Amino acid sequence: MTIWNQVQSVLRRWRSPARKPAATNPDRHLLEANRNLRELIEDTSIPAAVREELSTEFEDIAEISRKLREGEIHIAAFGRVGVGKSSLLNALLRREAFSTSPLHGETTAESRERWDTLRDGHVVLIDTPGIDELDGQEREQMARQVSRRADITLMLCEGDLTDTENQALRQLCAAQRTVLLVLNKADRYTSDERELLVQRLRERCSDLLPGDRIIPASARPAPETVIRVDAGGVETEYLRERPPELGELRERLWSILENEGQTLSALNAAIFASELDEKVASRIVTARKAVAEKIIRKYCIGKGLLVALNPVPITDLLAAAGGDVALVIHLGEVYGFRLSRREASRLLLTISAQLVALMGAYWGMNLVSSALKTASAGLSTALTATAQGALAWYATYLTGKMAQTWFSRGKSWGNAGPKETARDILASLDRDSILRTARDDILARLKGR
Incomplete structure (x- = not known):
């Protein structure tokens, strides 16, 4: 359909290796995306029954339209229970906004907090429930929801990918959104172990992500043991909290946000609009088939009785x-x-x-x-x-x-x-x-x- 053709054109330009950030035109992309959204929202040819069936998607379209108008860029954390999603987002925020607990599964519903302010808008961080508490179909559905709402998705792991994580990562990347694979709790490994593990992840995900989008981090490093010696020479051991190790992640995020933030937001909106456009078309085809079948059968019985009588x-x-x-x-x-x-x-x-x-x-x-x-x-x-x-x-x-x-x-x-x-x-x-x-x-x- 028309919207999908426009999205493919933008995707080709955006994915092109020759494209430089300076060559992008965020304002034009935003205008295109907003126009696509308005076309869907205001399309009077869409039957009421189809709108009702796709009411959730149309609500998402309205939310995305608001997000574009206000210049919001959404970053979502995605991963298994206990991998440190909430802790990582809190570390980025530098405050305890997202609930954490020694008990796994503290996050049971999506929650969000505003992060920093950009030149033309602001960043919103989104926490999500653990994917390993869901069955395959629910996990895939959540991956789709996160992908269409988030401009950047942080897929967290704490070691080599499990089958569940690998499947979820592939579902996220298939949605053509920006994904960073974050090796959280990296402080648990020695420098050599960390380097080998990151290399292993880059090799395993080479068909999904560029190497620079696989990043080690430590949202809440284990406390370090410190020995204090008082004036009398008495030594006392105690544990001292260490600051988060997020330097590489922060640098990568801000590079993306500064160079591609609004373009990403517009592109993701256009992709979602095209997906909804295709859904609407499919539902209309299905609805028309059902109505046509009823009409045909109505005329069949009418004609059959007329001929018989x-x-x-x-x-x-x-x-x-x-x-x-x-x-x-x-x-x-x-x-x-x-x-x-x-x-x-x-x-x-x-x-x-x-x-x-x-x-x-x-x-x-x-x-x-x-x-x-x-x-x-x-x-x-x-x-x-x-x-x-x-x-x-x-x-x-x-x-x-x-x-x-x-x-x-x-x-x-x-x-x-x-x-x-x-x-x-x-x-x-x-x-x-x-x-x-x-x-x-x-x-x-x-x-x-």
């Missing part, structure tokens, strides 16, 4: 043809096209020509049944009329599916053409099952008269 055999087919024109016009309205009766008739001629060519046996049966209906002098009228009505039901269903396909392709048969389209539809349907359903439906309604 019509006492003049030759008018069965004539009356049915008039019903098909109305069906085509009605289906066109579902897909946003208004057809005149003349246009609908021309489409019906094309459809009928293909169905006649592929279903000669059907038309022969219909005419024979019509003749039997007269010759029987009423002895087998009910049975014959029901059979003929079922055939009319089936013919209407095929006509409706052909017309629906034509409308869903933008009033086009596509590369397949009408003949192959008709052949594909016939091959996909269980004729005998449909005829049984049609016959039972007609009989039930005749008995209920």
